[in-house]
Each structure stands twice: as structure tokens, then as C-alpha cells.
Amino acid sequence: MRQSSRHAVRPTTVLRREALTAAVPVALAALLAAAGPATAGTGGAPGVGDPYFPLAGNGGYHVDHYGLTLRYDPTSRHLDGAAVLTARATQDLTRFDLDFKGLKVTGLTVDHDRAQYRRDGQELVVTPRRPLHKDEEFRVAVTYSGIPEQVTDPDGSADGWIRTDDGAFVAGEPQGAMTWFPANNHPKDKSSYDITVTVPEGRTAVANGALVGQRTAHGQSTFHWRQIEPMAAYLATATIGKFKVEQYTTRDGIRVYNAVDPREASRAAPVLKKLPSVLEWESRLFGPYPFRNAGSIVDHAPNVGYALETQSRPLYDSAPDLSTLVHESAHQWFGDSVSLTSWKDIWLNEGFATYAEWLYSEQHGGDSAQKTFDGLYRHPASDHLWAFPPGDPGSGKNIFDTPVYERGAMALHELRTAVGDRTFFGILRAWAAEHRDGHGTTAQFVRLAERKSGKDLNHLFTTWLYSPGKPNEA
Numbered sequence: 016m017r018q019s020s021r022h023a024v025r026p027t028t029v030l031r032r033e034a035l036t037a038a039v040p041v042a043l044a045a046l047l048a049a050a051g052p053a054t055a056g057t058g059g060a061p062g063v064g065d066p067y068f069p070l071a072g073n074g075g076y077h078v079d080h081y082g083l084t085l086r087y088d089p090t091s092r093h094l095d096g097a098a099v100l101t102a103r104a105t106q107d108l109t110r111f112d113l114d115f116k117g118l119k120v121t122g123l124t125v126d127h128d129r130a131q132y133r134r135d136g137q138e139l140v141v142t143p144r145r146p147l148h149k150d151e152e153f154r155v156a157v158t159y160s161g162i163p164e165q166v167t168d169p170d171g172s173a174d175g176w177i178r179t180d181d182g183a184f185v186a187g188e189p190q191g192a193m194t195w196f197p198a199n200n201h202p203k204d205k206s207s208y209d210i211t212v213t214v215p216e217g218r219t220a221v222a223n224g225a226l227v228g229q230r231t232a233h234g235q236s237t238f239h240w241r242q243i244e245p246m247a248a249y250l251a252t253a254t255i256g257k258f259k260v261e262q263y264t265t266r267d268g269i270r271v272y273n274a275v276d277p278r279e280a281s282r283a284a285p286v287l288k289k290l291p292s293v294l295e296w297e298s299r300l301f302g303p304y305p306f307r308n309a310g311s312i313v314d315h316a317p318n319v320g321y322a323l324e325t326q327s328r329p330l331y332d333s334a335p336d337l338s339t340l341v342h343e344s345a346h347q348w349f350g351d352s353v354s355l356t357s358w359k360d361i362w363l364n365e366g367f368a369t370y371a372e373w374l375y376s377e378q379h380g381g382d383s384a385q386k387t388f389d390g391l392y393r394h395p396a397s398d399h400l401w402a403f404p405p406g407d408p409g410s411g412k413n414i415f416d417t418p419v420y421e422r423g424a425m426a427l428h429e430l431r432t433a434v435g436d437r438t439f440f441g442i443l444r445a446w447a448a449e450h451r452d453g454h455g456t457t458a459q460f461v462r463l464a465e466r467k468s469g470k471d472l473n474h475l476f477t478t479w480l481y482s483p484g485k486p487n488e489a
Contacts, residue, residue, distance in 0.1 A: 016188055016323050016346075016365070016415060057146075059111040061138050063201045067358045067411040068189060070137055072201025073112040076102045079152075081206055081248075083196050086213040087220075087255055089182045092162045094118065098196050100155040108147040114193040114200035114248075115139040118161040126153050139197055157197050166190050169412035177319060181276075182218055182255030184316040186323045186330055189358060189411070192248035202355040203454060205245035212253050213237045219258040221274045221312050223251055223326050242326060244306055245452045247354050250326040254312050265291045267298070270308045272328065276315040282334035283313045289337060293344050296378070297371065301345070302444045305352035305451055311340075324368075326351045338372045345371035353450040360457050361414045362405040362480065366423020367443075373424060388428045391421055396485040406457055406480030426479035433475055434468040442467045 059075020062068070082099040096118070116137040123132045125143035132141050139157075147153055163176035163183075168190060175191030177184040185195065192200045199206075212220035216234050224242030231237075242251075258274035265271060271290065275283050290311065298304050310328040319332035322339055324346030331339070349371075350364035373384040382390075394400050399416075405423040408414050431439040442464050446455065449463070461476050478486045 016321055016343075057107055057109045058140075059106065059108055061112045061135075061140075063203055065201060065358055067408075067414065068201075071114065071190065071358075072204055073114065073199050075106050075108050075111050076104050076147075076153075076199070077204055078102045078199045078206045081196065081198070081208045081210075081251075083208065083210045083253075085195075085211065085220075085253060087183065087253075088215065089178075089218065089255065090215075092178060093160070094163050094176070094195065095160045096158070096196060098155075098157045098159075100157075100197070102153055102155060102199075104147045104149055104151045104153065106149050108143075110140060110142040111147075113139040113141060113155070113157070113197040115157075115159075115197035116166065116193045117164045118159045118195075120157060120159050122156075122158040124156045127156075130155075137193055155197075159197075163194050166194055169410065170415060172321065172415075173319060177316065179256060179314060179316050181257045181315075182214070183253075184256075184314050184319055184330070184332065185252045185254045186319070186321075186325070187249035187251060188323055189249055189414070192251060195253065196248075196251075198248040200248045202247040202249065202358075205247050205354060205452070205454075207244070208242040208246060208251060209239065210242075210251065210253055211237060211239045212255065214255050217257060218255055219260060219274055220253055220255045221258065221272070221328065222253050223308075223328060224306075225270065225308050226272060244326075244352075246326045246351070250324065250351055252312070252323075252325040252328070252330055254314060254330060256314055258312075261287075265294065265309075267291075267295065267304070269294065269304055269306075272308065272310040273313070275311070275313040278315045279313045279334040283311075283331075286335055286337050286340050287311055287313070290340065290344070293341055293375075296375070297341075297345055297348070300371075300374065300440060300443065301348045302447045305348060305447070309344075309347075311335075324350055324364075338375070341372050341375045342368045348447045352452060353447060354454050356454045356456045358411065358414055359407065360455075361408065362419050362423035362426070363455060363457060363460065365415070365420045366405060366427060369420045369424040370427045373428070384428055384431070388425055391425060392488075394485075398485075401485040404479075404481050404483055406476075422479065426476070429475055429479050430464060430472070433472065434464070434470060438468050 062070040063072035065071050078100050080101040084097040086095045123130050128144040130143045165173045165175040165177045168174045175194030192198045210222040213235050214220050216231055216236050220238040222240035227241045228239035261273040263271050306327045308327045312330045316332040322331045322343050324343045329343035345368040349367035373387045377383045403409050405419045465472050
């Protein structure tokens with residue numbers, strides 16, 4: 016994720032961040048309504064224990080697949096939704112939680128039986144009619160409606176379902192998925208998705224993966240998207256607006272779908288034209304592109320202030336510059352395919368994507384990565400760049416702040432200097448390959464770097480990732 020340049024605090028600072036085909040019938044909603052409060056029993060934890068977002072995600076189960084069916088009216092801002100989660104219990108359960116905030120639940124079943132539920136802040140606490148056993152597959156169906164409201168993140172930025180003048184800018188990092196569908200909302204839980212969105216004719220709804228169906232009838236257009244590779248909930252989108260659409264296939268067989276707000280089209284075109292070459296270049300450095308689909312969503316959302324690496328199709332609040340395109344594309348490897356285990360390790364996403372910008376500049380006639388590193392290192396010890404170590408930002412407020420991006424990239428450059436280019440790029444490719452469609456931690460990355468290089472790198476990583484203040488020159 017990367018903040019738009021027009022919102023940057025200082026020139027060298029990279030900050031933050033970078034589906035119903037018909038309304039749910041009233042009779043069905045009444046039939047499915049919950050019967051009362053949940054009872055005591057063996058429940059899954061209300062969060063996965065993330066140190067920065069303790070209620071994010073849920074314990075006791077894994078979601079294999081989300082089927083989301085949405086209908087949205089941009090004029091009234093009203094959303095009708097139906098979510099079907101196919102899940103597997105990882106422990107015996109008499110109740111479990113879903114992350115879901117704001118919208119009214121109109122019905123809920125577990126394995127087609129009406130289930131009890133109650134709201135507890137951002138938690139939807141569900142008690143099925145019968146207990147669920149460890150390793151049992153089960154199906155949760157939730158119908159809901161209302162006006163979705165964005166959330167405000169610890170750093171003050173907007174997140175979730177963000178209304179625009181012609182639709183919605185739907186961005187979920189780190190908390191926003193729960194504003195538009197019930198989820199196991201932590202990067203540790205990755206799933207496949209079908210997202211179907213119905214909007215007024217003339218609007219386009221863009222989500223992740225492949226567009227597998229589109230139809231228009233009776234003044235309404237429906238778009239069905241399918242993301243088959245595992246995806247964290249925060250990387251899902253259902254962005255809606257008036258878009259110009261471009262589709263093509265790259266020479267590597269990647270299917271590209273670009274949706275651009277006409278107000279941004281002239282400025283976006285020269286940059287989006289470079290997407291195939293950027294993906295080819297990153298594939299040479301990091302290994303094969305991890306998904307079947309690619310593209311961009313360029314909205315006109317001047318109050319948002321960031322871009323997000325929504326899986327397979329990054330989301331931009333306005334026409335991106337080339338560095339931002341490189342950054343968000345690099346996230347498809349680092350952040351999307353290889354996902355976090357804890358938000359504390361966010362440098363594994365943002366430091367890597369920022370270093371991809373440095374490498375692109377170095378290999379395309381711009382400043383070398385060493386020159387960029389040197390320019391940053393000259394910042395005085397009092398500079399915000401050294402405010403906290405990137406491997407331990409300290410709170411959710413800091414995870415999209417300068418040190419995570421820039422000092423995180425500096426740590427990678429120090430690694431490159433220590434082990435040499437051949438070994439360094441081998442480490443990056445191995446990281447992307449060995450953890451593809453999965454997760455990684457900083458400790459795992461350090462072990463990989465030491466295994467590939469044959470060197471003890473503890474001092475390097477301790478200094479650049481975990482030591483407070485400006486590191487001393489070697």
C-alpha cells in the first residue's frame with residue numbers, strides 16, 4: 016500500500032498505503048432471523064491474537080471459500096448482501112465468531128439450520144443448533160443490509176467501504192473487510208472467493224480474479240468475479256463506479272482487466288501501458304507472477320489518499336505514477352501471495368515493495384539503490400525515518416509509516432550488500448516460491464537468508480529491523 020504523492024508529508028516519505036442479483040426477500044429474512052442470545056460452550060476465540068489488532072480474525076475454524084452476493088445502489092448508498100462461507104472447524108465448537116461491523120443481520124443459518132447470533136462490537140457471535148466437531152466442514156449463510164460505513168484506522172485514515180460520487184472505493188487494509196461482508200478477517204486465514212455484484216446500468220463493479228459472468232437486464236448490471244488463488248479478506252474488493260474498461264492478455268498469458276474512471280483516463284494511460292513490462296521485469300527478479308489475472312482499478316477518489324494492492328488488481332485512488340504501479344505490483348508477490356502471519360511483520364510487505372521501486376529505478380536509468388540508500392542515511396538521527404524500528408513498529412498506528420517502508424527497504428539493501436547480488440536475488444525468489452499462496456514471518460525470512468548465504472546475519476537484522484534509533488555505519 017502506498018500513499019498518493021500529493022498527500023505525502025515530505026518528499027522522501029512514503030506513507031500509508033500504498034455480491035445480490037435481487038434484494039433479499041423480507042419473508043426469507045424473517046424466516047432466518049435469530050432466535051435469541053448465544054449460550055455458553057466451547058467457543059472459538061474472538062481474535063487470532065494479533066498484537067496490534069487483537070480482535071482481528073477468529074479462532075476455531077478456517078474459511079475455505081466465500082460466496083458473496085451484493086446489490087448496491089450508489090444513490091441511496093444501500094447495500095443488500097448474502098454471504099455463504101464454506102469453512103472447516105479446527106477444534107470442537109459450540110459457538111464461533113465472525114468479524115462483521117455495522118450492517119444489520121437479517122438472517123443466519125449454519126448447515127441450513129437457523130442459528131442463534133448476537134452482536135458484540137465488531138464480533139458476530141454465532142451459536143449453531145448442534146455442536147461442530149474438529150475437522151468437520153460446515154456452511155454459514157448470512158443475509159444482511161444497510162448503509163455500509165467506513166472505519167477509521169489507528170493512523171486516522173479511512174478503510175473499508177468508502178463512498179465516492181459515483182459508487183464506492185472498497186479497500187480493506189487492515190480492518191475494512193468487516194464493513195461489507197462477514198469474515199475471518201486476518202491475513203492468517205486465506206480463502207477462494209466468488210463475488211457477484213449488481214449495480215445500476217452504467218456502473219461497473221470490479222473485484223478480484225477473473226470476470227466469469229456479466230449481464231444487464233431491467234436497468235441493472237451484474238458482474239460475477241472469481242478469485243481461485245487463496246486470498247486474505249483485506250485484499251478483497253468490490254469497487255463500483257463509472258469506468259472505462261480495457262481487457263487483454265499479455266504474452267505470458269496473464270489476463271489483464273483495467274477499469275479506469277474517465278476523469279483519470281488521460282493521466283493513467285501512459286502508466287498502465289507499462290503494466291505488462293513491469294510484471295515481466297518483476298517476474299524475472301522475483302519468480303513467476305503468482306496469479307492468473309492482473310490489472311488495475313483507477314478510481315476518482317480524491318479524499319482517500321492511498322493505493323492498495325488488492326489481489327490480482329491493485330486499487331488506486333487516482334491515476335498512479337510509475338513508482339506506485341511498481342510498488343503495488345510487487346505486492347502481488349510480497350503481501351498477497353506471501354501473506355503476513357502478524358501485522359507486526361508488515362515490513363515484509365512494505366519494505367519489499369519499496370525496495371522494488373529502488374530496483375526498478377536502478378535498472379531503468381534512474382538512481383541506483385545505493386544512491387537512494389545513501390540519501391536516506393544522511394537524514395539526521397532526529398528525523399522521523401528513525402522514529403521506530405520497522406520490525407517492531409509498536410502499534411497499529413505505525414504500520415503504514417515511513418520507517419516500515421523506507422528503513423525496511425534499507426534493511427534489504429544492507430542484506431544485498433552483505434551477501435551479494437546473486438545470493439540476494441536468489442533469496443527473494445526462494446521466499447516467493449517457498450511461501451507461495453501461504454504465509455511468512457520475519458524469523459523465517461532471516462533463516463532463509465542465512466541458509467542461502469551461509470552467513471550469520473543476526474547482527475544485520477537486529478540492527479536494521481529491531482534496534483531503535485539511527486543505525487551506526489558499518
